[in-house]
Amino acid sequence: MAGKTLYDKLWDDHLVKQRDDGSALIYIDRHLLHEVTSPQAFEGLRLAGRKPWRIDANIATPDHNVPTTDRELGVEGIVDPVSRIQVETLDKNCDEFGILEFKIKDQRQGIVHVIGPEQGATLPGMSIVCGDSHTSTHGAFGCLAHGIGTSEVEHVLATQCLVQQKMKNMLVKVNGTLGPGVTGKDVVLAIIARIGTAGGTGYAIEFGGDAIHDLSMEARMTICNMSIEAGARVGMVSVDDTTIDYVRGRPFAPRGEQWDKAVDYWRTLHSDDDAEFDKVVELDGADIQPQVSWGTSPEMVTGVGGTVPDPTAEEDPIKREGIVRALKYMGLDPNMKITDIKLDRVFIGSCTNSRIEDLREAAKVVKGRKVSPILKQAMVVPGSGLVKTQAEQEGLDRIFIEAGLEWRDPGCSMCLAMNADKLGQGEHCASTSNRNFEGRQGFGGRTHLVSPAMAAAAAVNGHFVDVREMMN
Amino acid sequence: MRALQQHQGIVAPMDRSNVDTDMIIPKQFLKSIKRTGFGPNLFDELRYLDEGKPDQDCSNRPINPDFVLNQDRYKNASVLLARRNFGCGSSREHAPWALDDFGFRVIIAPSFADIFYNNCFKNGLLPIVLDEEIVEKLFQETYDNEGYQLSVDLETKTVTTPSGESFSFEVDDFRRHCLLNGLDDIGVTLEDADLIREYENQRRQTAPWLFNAAH
Numbered sequence: 028m029a030g031k032t033l034y035d036k037l038w039d040d041h042l043v044k045q046r047d048d049g050s051a052l053i054y055i056d057r058h059l060l061h062e063v064t065s066p067q068a069f070e071g072l073r074l075a076g077r078k079p080w081r082i083d084a085n086i087a088t089p090d091h092n093v094p095t096t097d098r099e100l101g102v103e104g105i106v107d108p109v110s111r112i113q114v115e116t117l118d119k120n121c122d123e124f125g126i127l128e129f130k131i132k133d134q135r136q137g138i139v140h141v142i143g144p145e146q147g148a149t150l151p152g153m154s155i156v157c158g159d160s161h162t163s164t165h166g167a168f169g170c171l172a173h174g175i176g177t178s179e180v181e182h183v184l185a186t187q188c189l190v191q192q193k194m195k196n197m198l199v200k201v202n203g204t205l206g207p208g209v210t211g212k213d214v215v216l217a218i219i220a221r222i223g224t225a226g227g228t229g230y231a232i233e234f235g236g237d238a239i240h241d242l243s244m245e246a247r248m249t250i251c252n253m254s255i256e257a258g259a260r261v262g263m264v265s266v267d268d269t270t271i272d273y274v275r276g277r278p279f280a281p282r283g284e285q286w287d288k289a290v291d292y293w294r295t296l297h298s299d300d301d302a303e304f305d306k307v308v309e310l311d312g313a314d315i316q317p318q319v320s321w322g323t324s325p326e327m328v329t330g331v332g333g334t335v336p337d338p339t340a341e342e343d344p345i346k347r348e349g350i351v352r353a354l355k356y357m358g359l360d361p362n363m364k365i366t367d368i369k370l371d372r373v374f375i376g377s378c379t380n381s382r383i384e385d386l387r388e389a390a391k392v393v394k395g396r397k398v399s400p401i402l403k404q405a406m407v408v409p410g411s412g413l414v415k416t417q418a419e420q421e422g423l424d425r426i427f428i429e430a431g432l433e434w435r436d437p438g439c440s441m442c443l444a445m446n447a448d449k450l451g452q453g454e455h456c457a458s459t460s461n462r463n464f465e466g467r468q469g470f471g472g473r474t475h476l477v478s479p480a481m482a483a484a485a486a487v488n489g490h491f492v493d494v495r496e497m498m499n
Numbered sequence: 500m501r502a503l504q505q506h507q508g509i510v511a512p513m514d515r516s517n518v519d520t521d522m523i524i525p526k527q528f529l530k531s532i533k534r535t536g537f538g539p540n541l542f543d544e545l546r547y548l549d550e551g552k553p554d555q556d557c558s559n560r561p562i563n564p565d566f567v568l569n570q571d572r573y574k575n576a577s578v579l580l581a582r583r584n585f586g587c588g589s590s591r592e593h594a595p596w597a598l599d600d601f602g603f604r605v606i607i608a609p610s611f612a613d614i615f616y617n618n619c620f621k622n623g624l625l626p627i628v629l630d631e632e633i634v635e636k637l638f639q640e641t642y643d644n645e646g647y648q649l650s651v652d653l654e655t656k657t658v659t660t661p662s663g664e665s666f667s668f669e670v671d672d673f674r675r676h677c678l679l680n681g682l683d684d685i686g687v688t689l690e691d692a693d694l695i696r697e698y699e700n701q702r703r704q705t706a707p708w709l710f711n712a713a714h
């Protein structure tokens with residue numbers, strides 16, 4: 028019999044019951060909650076007269092709606108009354124049920140996928156869910172982590188389990204080493220360009236190969252974060268020394284004897300040598316260039332040295348139609364150079380790229396330089412209060428401010444523009460977030476997905492440039 | 500949950516691939532703490548010419564006459580015919596809530612994104628996967644025949660056209676069972692409460708660090 032994949036191991040370890048009809052009950056170790064996808068779940072619980080199954084498995088924080096300025100005002104600082112009610116509702120629900128919440132004024136508040144790992148509330152081998160598709164982020168720790176809908180949030184609250192079908196296994200192997208200036212973001216965009224936004228549908232993806240294991244935890248999180256943009260709910264990296272070193276000493280991490288026992292177990296969290304995958308995709312790390320998306324789907328992406336595609340060259344009629352539509356929305360011409368795309372705003376933040384390493388990379392590029400006067404705005408939004416504090420201790424805030432970037436308070440911000448931070452109609456934005464869908468960053472807004480270093484380089488130049496040219 | 504055994508209704512064609520959940524229901528409407536009332540904002544950015552706001556009366560907004568759901572022949576549609584990778588992107592369950600609130604009961608596409616597919620079943624909506632060629636044919640028939648309807652039978656797992664042509668589809672047994680009977684998943688799971696407790700106790704022994712509070 029073939030060995031097990033990492034996903035097989037995680038699945039088996041969380042299996043409570045295999046049902047005859049092919050579905051299974053999977054136990055959930057950690058449940059993260061935020062204000063947008065939880066109110067209806069708490070309401071459902073109340074209506075049915077049910078109690079949460081295991082209070083201490085839940086951690087909550089408001090992130091999607093929170094303003095990124097004037098945070099000392101707390102909830103009162105949320106100008107939009109509808110947003111404010113949503114945040115207040117989360118506070119009320121957590122208080123009522125006794126769930127740990129990092130509230131808006133807590134230093135530990137932040138984007139839910141940043142704070143889980145930061146607190147050590149994300150531990151290797153856990154099953155983790157959240158009413159948010161980017162929960163795949165936590166797979167970077169060798170976790171079984173994925174997004175769920177609100178009905179499932181209620182289901183997990185009430186039963187600590189989920190009803191699941193086992194997915195298929197895919198291995199995405201990035202061999203060799205990445206070139207300088209090429210980051211986790213570029214790797215994952217290149218992977219999505221290769222397999223497409225539906226390429227991972229029905230699969231749990233394991234990212235492997237030397238180029239992946241050479242990366243920091245932050246970069247691995249960036250890659251797993253965007254598994255969902257490749258269609259896969261689950262993206263994982265096996266546990267190695269980098270993982271264990273990152274977890275050590277964090278608030279929720281085990282201590283003493285428990286730590287040793289945990290580490291012994293964590294070291295088994297990798298696919299066996301003879302494990303079989305349903306699909307294997309290989310890329311050479313050395314081939315990957317800094318990426319820029321030009322369209323309205325994350326697979327519409329190319330290297331910074333490339334050009335906007337010509338729809339007449341596309342044979343698949345549905346894809347051709349998609350390109351025509353995207354270029355119209357984006358206001359771009361076929362065959363134009365990526366570096367000729369002019370920008371209006373730059374956004375550095377989101378659960379994809381708002382961790383300390385991301386901010387360091389961006390700061391390195393803008394240090395001693397100025398934001399282009401062409402831009403209306405360039406902003407940096409750290410992923411959590413703790414990331415913000417650390418960045419300030421390292422002096423990154425001063426580098427950004429001196430260069431002309433705004434230094435904001437933590438939250439999702441312009442990643443989805445549910446708060447006041449958004450694009451105007453027709454504006455182009457170099458963004459380190461994960462989705463370039465129509466209207467995602469504001470009605471009529473045009474998003475280009477890039478790494479923090481590329482966003483910083485674009486901020487200085489007012490258009491895209493190859494960040495590697497600025498590194499010498 | 501509302502059960503669904505059979506359904507017959509007018510088909511509306513959503514003729515684009517990779518329709519994401521941001522498009523189905525834009526983020527500003529996610530601020531609601533309710534499950535209902537999203538119908539008027541379904542496909543908001545495609546449907547109206549102005550930018551929609553939460554809690555707004557949509558009846559006076561300028562509509563986009565080209566958008567399919569604004570055309571009289573599709574106004575009472577309850578079957579949505581769609582293209583590849585429908586429902587990709589965000590996990591927001593507001594997407595099926597909005598489709599449901601508008602009046603859709605069935606969505607047919609060559610493929611769906613996983614989370615959206617799953618969310619549909621939790622809300623009494625049936626997503627049906629049919630081969631791309633069949634979907635293409637249904638698009639043609641929908642365009643060619645005003646008032647075109649399809650009949651769907653979840654019991655027999657078939658879609659039938661007005662001319663009597665039938666296509667079968669797959670759906671896993673658990674989801675089908677729950678939808679046919681309108682079952683509440685949570686109730687079904689709690690029948691296994693003892694098993695869950697047993698699993699939990701054993702994990703407390705073998706992996707106690709999973710149950711720690713912060714140090």
Ligand code: SF4
Nearest residue numbers: 161377378439442443
């Ligand atoms: S940062 Fe963006 S993608 Fe991440 S959780 Fe927030 S809204 Fe979602």
